[in-house]
Amino acid sequence: MSAELLVAGGATVIALGSLWVSVVQSRSTIRHNRQSVRPLIQVRQVRLKPDRRAGLLAVNAGLGPALVTSTEVYYDGTHLGQWNLSAFHHVFAGAPREPVISALFTGSTLLPGNKTYLLLLDPFDDTTDAWFWEIVANRLRIEIHYESLYGGEDFHAAPPPL
Structure with missing residues (x-):
């Protein structure tokens, strides 16, 4: 495996993790907003x-x-x-x-x-x-x-x- 492939794979994993955190935060914010009103x-x-x-x-x-x-x-x-x-x-x-x-x-x-x-x-x-x-x-x-x-x-x- 080349170094470029490892870096690309790592960047993809980090990007997917970041996307997952954003989705969870968004759902949590929506739930909070519904409860606060x-x-x-x-x-x-x-x-x-x-x-x-x-x-x-x-x-x-x-x-x-x-x-x-x-x-x-x-x-x-x-x-x-x-x-x-x-x-x-x-x-x-x-x-x-x-x-x-x-x-x-x-x-x-x-x-x-x-x-x-x-x-x-x-x-x-x-x-x-x-x-x-x-x-x-x-x-x-x-x-x-x-x-x-x-x-x-x-x-x-x-x-x-x-």
Whole structure:
């Protein structure tokens, strides 16, 4: 073997190693960037005594915007479809008073740090509005499916059981 052939072979091995390191670093950077702007929606049952409010609150506690892909509503274990006016009327038919409703439709965006009440009863009284808290805490489940702006993750959030 000639010296030129050994040098050429060594240079090729070094170049391939360098290419491999670049590919690994690039993949790692992409993964890091996706995680650094990951949204994190939390759905909470809220009863605030000083403010006299109660409801179901969606909060984006993550670092990036959340793009809503769908919502699912379950009432007494029965699937009602998406969270919209039809599902709202089904749940609150015959209720003594109607809470304020907010819907997160497909394509809606929840920015980092923002919160929105999916349901809000204001003012709320523990005695006269116990029916509302029973629905929010035990009978109604709203799941939010969402992703980051990168797309394809299919994260989901739902209120924890109380």
